[in-house]
Amino acid sequence: MIKKQHAVGWSERRAIRNRVGGVTVELTTRRTRDSVRRPQLPMSAHWIMVDGAGDRRCYEAAGAGIVAVDAGLAAKAARRYVDRESGVTRHVNGGLLMADSMVRVMTWNIWWRFGPRWQDRQLGIRATLEKFRPDVVALQEVWAGDGTTQADELAEALQMHAVFASPSYPPAPNDPATADWAGIDLGIAVLSRWPIISHETAVMPARHRSWDPVALNVRVDHPSGPLTIVAACLDYGVPFTDDRIAQGAFVADLATDPRFDGACPVLLMGDLNAAVDSPVLRRARDVLIDAWSAGGGSADAVTLPSTHPSAPLEAGPQMVDQRIDHIFFRPGREDQKVLVEGVHLAGEPVGGVHPSDHLAVVADLRWRG
Structure with a gap:
């Protein structure tokens, strides 16, 4: 697991990257100083997933409010969020919103x-x-x-x-x-x-x-x-x-x-x-x-x-x-x-x-x- 932290104004930004079972997931999180005891993702979370075939995709779920460092848990959490939110376009190959390509x-x-x-x-x-x-x-x-x-x-x-x-x-x-x-x-x-x-x-x-x-x-x-x-x-x-x-x-x-x-x-x-x-x-x-x-x-x-x-x-x-x-x-x-x-x-x-x-x-x- 690789963690990088740096201050951005009154907030903390953290990128967590982990590889589990052939899947790499990167979560970019941000929290304000008054939410130190309960980290949240008030704006967005990004998952960069690399599957066993090497396909790399970036998924975004606005306001997901999820923190996870395990690749499998992160993917499941993302799917749960997309499934429960209306107005979120699902990606046909995995039930996630594909926001960015890389x-x-x-x-x-x-x-x-x-x-x-x-x-x-x-x-x-x-x-x-x-x-x-x-x-x-x-x-x-x-x-x-x-x-x-x-x-x-x-x-x-x-x-x-x-x-x-x-x-x-x-x-x-x-x-x-x-x-x-x-x-x-x-x-x-x-x-x-x-x-x-x-x-x-x-x-x-x-x-x-x-x-x-x-x-x-x-x-x-x-x-x-x-x-x-x-x-x-x-x-x-x-x-x-x-x-x-x-x-x-x-x-x-x-x-x-x-x-x-x-x-x-x-x-x-x-x-x-x-x-x-x-x-x-x-x-x-x-x-x-x-x-x-x-x-x-x-x-x-x-x-x-x-x-x-x-x-x-x-x-x-x-x-x-x-x-x-x-x-x-x-x-x-x-x-x-x-x-x-x-x-x-x-x-x-x-x-x-x-x-x-x-x-x-x-x-x-x-x-x-």
């Missing part, structure tokens, strides 16, 4: 088979994903070969769904002398806790390159409706910044395509190889919302740190010691209100081994409407 998303460049001890790094990648338990993940520098992909192996281990696409950045090295590289592709991928409804690739502009890098559009079966993810890795070549700017505009336009309007926000995630204030991301800033900034993330956060033992210092100050990995979003509907409840960096060493030369970005989004 998703935890992550983007992470997982460094292909580069660097020392790439096989040892796989354990750290998996451990990080298990620790943060994102619902949807955009991955870059993903390896594929020998009849499998890194994304598929992670999805199988984590009971998720995966889709992979290539080519991407950088091009897969072709060095016959390195056995672990021979015949191995490099691309991007999306992992999802929910089934993948559809996916398609879109070739990005790249006038200066001899290959056709792709962005990946994926729609997953979120409980509230189709959730669209645009995943990409943009060009890192500073001398080719005309391509970088064109690609930044291209993926922003993909994320604002009206065919993705609907019950869920639309996400743009990836290693965009540019700081948030870069001209490369001007279009994204104009039409989308930077989750890190909206969630109160530190302005000096870094996702490609020079302190990493294998930091690509040759990438220069536009990349190194910058936040170049991003989660952008937009509402799916005009009246949809999307809140970023928290943001985090992930990817610290596991067992003394860095999982990647990049840190991952994690964001918790909640929306209504």
